[in-house]
Amino acid sequence: NKMSIFHASIITLFPEMFPGSLNYSLAGKALRSNIWSYDIIDIRDFGLTKHKNVDAEAYGGGNGLIMRPDVIGPALDKALSRNPGVTIYYPSPRGKLFDQDFAHKVSKQKEIIILCGRFEGIDERIIEEYNAEQISVGDYILSGGEVAANVILDSVIRLLPGVLVNQDTLKEESFERKIHGKKILEHPLYTKPPIWRGRKIPDVLLSGNHQEIEKWRQTQSVEITKKLRPDLLK
């Protein structure tokens, strides 16, 4: 049984949320063929007292609960016992925004740890003590880090060698294509039938002239980016 090329240790209060969507399609197939693998560390196992408490009220007041460092610390130590040098990612709205470049960076690591927060978040001392890297999946608040972990892993897994049948697909996608160093969105996509509800596909796509098609796609990519994501071209 060969080692997978990418491994994620996921620390969570909700183990049943994994592999979740990662069990289907590309990621699921890659999981079954051991291109990537994961293990779960259940935070509840490190809960305190017979009630297995993992959280407590905030010092200084406020109505939310915070995950205790004396629970999360031992859970992280367990994850690190596999491999002490790995990066700990903490999905958090305060983190650096996750994007395609970030996905590429993560996909080059052999092993990572993802610490899924719940409630109001995790005691700050954990972030300092373990030098955890905060990653945000967007400027909105989720109720836990698990969905963010799924987003991160999904985008990373499809970059691993052997996951996409045709690696060339990667280069053609939104954010991968660049023009004058700027990331651009994908051109419009068309498939059968050639006429649908009276709507024809652009003639150039039937011309068989690959150079013309490529030129058309590039122009379309730029136009769409200008219209939908002008911030990318700044």
Ligand code: SAH
């Ligand atoms: N009190 C926090 C929000 C806590 S949400 C704040 O105001 O910043 C609970 C958990 O969900 C967080 O600990 C984090 O792990 C996860 N989470 C919420 N929003 C997220 C986002 N945009 N990106 C990544 N993780 C997020």
